[in-house]
Amino acid sequence: MATTTHAPPARHPATSTDRRRRIAARPAAWIVWGVVVFFFLNLLGVVASVLVSSFGRRWFDTWLPDGYTTDWYARAWDEFALLQVIVVTLEVSVLVVGLSLVIGVPAAYALARRSFPGKRLIFLVFLLPILMPPITYGIPLATVLYKFGLAGHMSGVVLANLVPSVPFVILTMTPFIEQIDPRIESAARMCGAGLRTVFLRVLTPLLVPGILASAILVLVRTVGMFELTFLTAGPDSQTLVVALYYSMSASGIRAQQSVDAMAVIYTSMMLVLLVVALRYVNPTQLVAQVKDEPEH
Numbered sequence: 001m002a003t004t005t006h007a008p009p010a011r012h013p014a015t016s017t018d019r020r021r022r023i024a025a026r027p028a029a030w031i032v033w034g035v036v037v038f039f040f041l042n043l044l045g046v047v048a049s050v051l052v053s054s055f056g057r058r059w060f061d062t063w064l065p066d067g068y069t070t071d072w073y074a075r076a077w078d079e080f081a082l083l084q085v086i087v088v089t090l091e092v093s094v095l096v097v098g099l100s101l102v103i104g105v106p107a108a109y110a111l112a113r114r115s116f117p118g119k120r121l122i123f124l125v126f127l128l129p130i131l132m133p134p135i136t137y138g139i140p141l142a143t144v145l146y147k148f149g150l151a152g153h154m155s156g157v158v159l160a161n162l163v164p165s166v167p168f169v170i171l172t173m174t175p176f177i178e179q180i181d182p183r184i185e186s187a188a189r190m191c192g193a194g195l196r197t198v199f200l201r202v203l204t205p206l207l208v209p210g211i212l213a214s215a216i217l218v219l220v221r222t223v224g225m226f227e228l229t230f231l232t233a234g235p236d237s238q239t240l241v242v243a244l245y246y247s248m249s250a251s252g253i254r255a256q257q258s259v260d261a262m263a264v265i266y267t268s269m270m271l272v273l274l275v276v277a278l279r280y281v282n283p284t285q286l287v288a289q290v291k292d293e294p295e296h
Helices: 016-055 071-079 082-113 119-131 134-147 154-178 182-190 195-206 208-224 227-232 240-249 256-280
Strands: none
Touching: 016 071, 016 256, 071 082, 071 256, 082 119, 082 154, 082 195, 082 208, 082 240, 082 256, 119 154, 134 154, 134 227, 154 208, 154 227, 182 195, 195 208, 208 240, 208 256, 227 240, 240 256
16 A cells, blocks of 8 residues: 655744844843843842941941951940840730731631621721731821820730731631531531531641741731831830831931941841741742542
């Protein structure tokens, strides 16, 4: 039998229109990359200048300081009472994280397991404190807290930071709860477990990744929150970011190097928290979707 062979389809050369599009796209891509590189170079320059200044003895009209020392860190530690500020920052962060989990996880469970009218509206209400700039609702919130005598103390700072933190935990934990098969809870209840036992001994071990992710993200957000803390903090309840702002804007003469040393301490603290967060939290996919295997 005679076999016929088919020649492979001929590849048409690129038309002049395609070439024009490629040539026209290249300058735009170069411009975009140039802007990105320029932005990161400026950011790196600002961070590097603050870091070098925190170690420099004298730095006037030269590319580099005349000498280097670590005395500015000791001076900043004593001048700004950084030990007390860091302790207050940790206390506020731990209280906000703990209360946010205690309130947010049961609320997320109710939203994940119950269907009722207005559920989407409630989700929208929870989104508002996260999407809106904190200063827009921080001023009326601080006014209410001052009216009841809560602002100016640590309690006011904690309550103000709970406003965006609790919705953040709810919106983070809801997908984690939704992916757990409700039949697990039904089986536990058939074996005699109550609602509290099911929640603490059945659901909580399964929700540990989500709880850990929410706690770390709320911790990072609380340490970096300036507006709400600034509006409600008193002399003894300032976190590190607020104390840094006061050290720069307060009256009097202060060495710029000591302020830069304080800024480096704050930046290092935030970098440590971010590294820990990225170690335990996947920013692109917080929840691994579980797909049911097809039945054969």
